[in-house]
Amino acid sequence: MIEFSSVTKRFADGTVAVDSLDLTAATGELTVLVGPSGCGKTTSLRMINRLDEATAGIIAVDGQDIRSRSLTELRRGIGYVMQHSGLFPHRTIGGNIATVPRLLGWDKKRIAARVDELIETVGLEAGMAARYPHQLSGGQQQRVGVARALAADPPIMLMDEPFAAVDPIVRKRLQDEFLALQGRLGKTIVFVTHDIDEAIRLGDRIAVFGDGGRLAQFATPDELLAAPKNDFVIDFLGAEPQLKRLSLISARMATPIDAPLIEVGASAEAAVAAADKAGTDWVLVLDDRRIVGWHRIEAYRADTARGAERFDAVMGAGATLRAALGALVISPLGVVARTDGEGRFDGLLDQSSLHRALS
Ligand SMILES: Nc1ncnc2c1ncn2[C@@H]1O[C@H](COP(=O)(O)OP(=O)(O)OP(=O)(O)O)[C@@H](O)[C@H]1O
Ligand SMILES: [Mg+2]
CATH class of the missing domain: 3.40.50.300 (P-loop containing nucleotide triphosphate hydrolases)
Incomplete structure (x- = not known):
């Protein structure tokens, strides 16, 4: 030294x-x-x-x-x-x-x-x-x-x-x-x-x-x-x-929030249960841990569930909290999904996750 x-x-x-x-x-x-x-x-x-x-x-x-x-x-x-x-x-x-x-x-x-x-x-x-x-x-x-x-x-x-x-x-x-x-x-x-x-x-x-x-x-x-x-x-x-x-x-330092996850093709009951558990009115749809899109739970309740809407707030494995914030501010659901090196879902962050990571 x-x-x-x-x-x-x-x-x-x-x-x-x-x-x-x-x-x-x-x-x-x-x-x-x-x-x-x-x-x-x-x-x-x-x-x-x-x-x-x-x-x-x-x-x-x-x-x-x-x-x-x-x-x-x-x-x-x-x-x-x-x-x-x-x-x-x-x-x-x-x-x-x-x-x-x-x-x-x-x-x-x-x-x-x-x-x-x-x-x-x-x-x-x-x-x-x-x-x-x-x-x-x-x-x-x-x-x-x-x-x-x-x-x-x-x-x-x-x-x-x-x-x-x-x-x-x-x-x-x-x-x-x-x-x-x-x-x-x-x-x-x-x-x-x-x-x-x-x-x-x-x-x-x-x-x-x-x-x-x-x-x-x-x-x-x-x-x-x-x-x-x-x-x-x-x-x-x-x-x-x-x-x-x-x-x-x-962004890996942040603790993810409870995510309302369902597998593609899941029943309406499963979607409602996942959303209730996470306290949201929407669910994120995965296919073998890859993000397919998201659904409002209303769509399931009304039995009109069709193709999922696109979920764009996604960041890669090397992202920083600043990139997470950038994605958050334009995310309609107020959340951003973290993915791993292979592009698989690895947790959902919201503003409170960033706040906790900083403090
Ligand atoms: N040979 C010298 N004789 C007298 N004063 C000097 C001499 N070399 C540097 N100084 C003075 O010492 C101070 C520090 O200079 P130095 O070159 O270390 O600054 P610096 O932080 O590297 O600045 P800069 O970002 O502009 O490169 C300055 O006020 C400079 O004028
Ligand atoms: Mg100098």
Whole structure:
């Protein structure tokens, strides 16, 4: 883990960029530093690999003060993705990615294989290895920055706004790919952004910095949204923190309500009994646990039951509570059905299910 204890950075001109920072980035977790421009995020990152030296306090990696280690040895274990990608303009993409392996003296074949592998890992095309940075889009350059930092497979990654140069749609895709990659690699990552939504999506823990390099709150995304510590954090979280919380929680966490279920072809008595038991005036019709549709119970009572009406409020296995809410607000019955990976019925949620899951 990476541990900041009362770390202060005061630059020569007197600017205090970071003020008595206490923070622990746990091994294998993604810790996000977020906050307004100039609050000391980049400086905090640069102190970990000693591009900036702390003025006071101690930074320890795996329990060892980083000043007691040689710079080369320390940096060998740390991949650094610079703000604005920071690629070497006169080196090809392949050459950029190969930077650290070359410094480590890997042989040519091993380097070439690693470059090919990483270009694929970050979702670029093989042919791009021979191009120069200016021949790539901003988002592609940022991917190269990530590939370069991963090259020697360091256990620690410092990433400074790696997805800042791309539009929201590409950013969301990069974030998804990055989360999947981190799921496989399990690196210890300190990730800087000024985008609170990115922080909430990616972070295991989030450090919200205030002005003057002071830590305003350090918490999990859910804790932060559920219990922001002060007005600064509330302000920084932006509108609708409860909706943001919904998007963090899987719909699988919600406890389903009693559902009025009948099998296709069931009798009117069975339908009435199911509806009475669940306290509804309708039933949901299943065929081998797949949703066929729904019926008003009146239709059964009047013995006019014909084909079921379509039931559209259905969400898949990976849905969040936010998706459930989205489906709920347009569901005429005020309920949404959850399905499993195979599309089979897996419970009915209503507003109270969401409420209970949140509290
Ligand atoms: N070399 C330096 N000398 C003097 N002041 C500096 C130096 N580097 C950074 N600072 C100041 O330290 C403060 C923190 O800078 P830092 O780059 O860490 O901010 P940041 O949170 O990364 O901001 P941004 O979101 O804009 O990247 C700022 O006020 C900045 O002007
Ligand atoms: Mg910065």
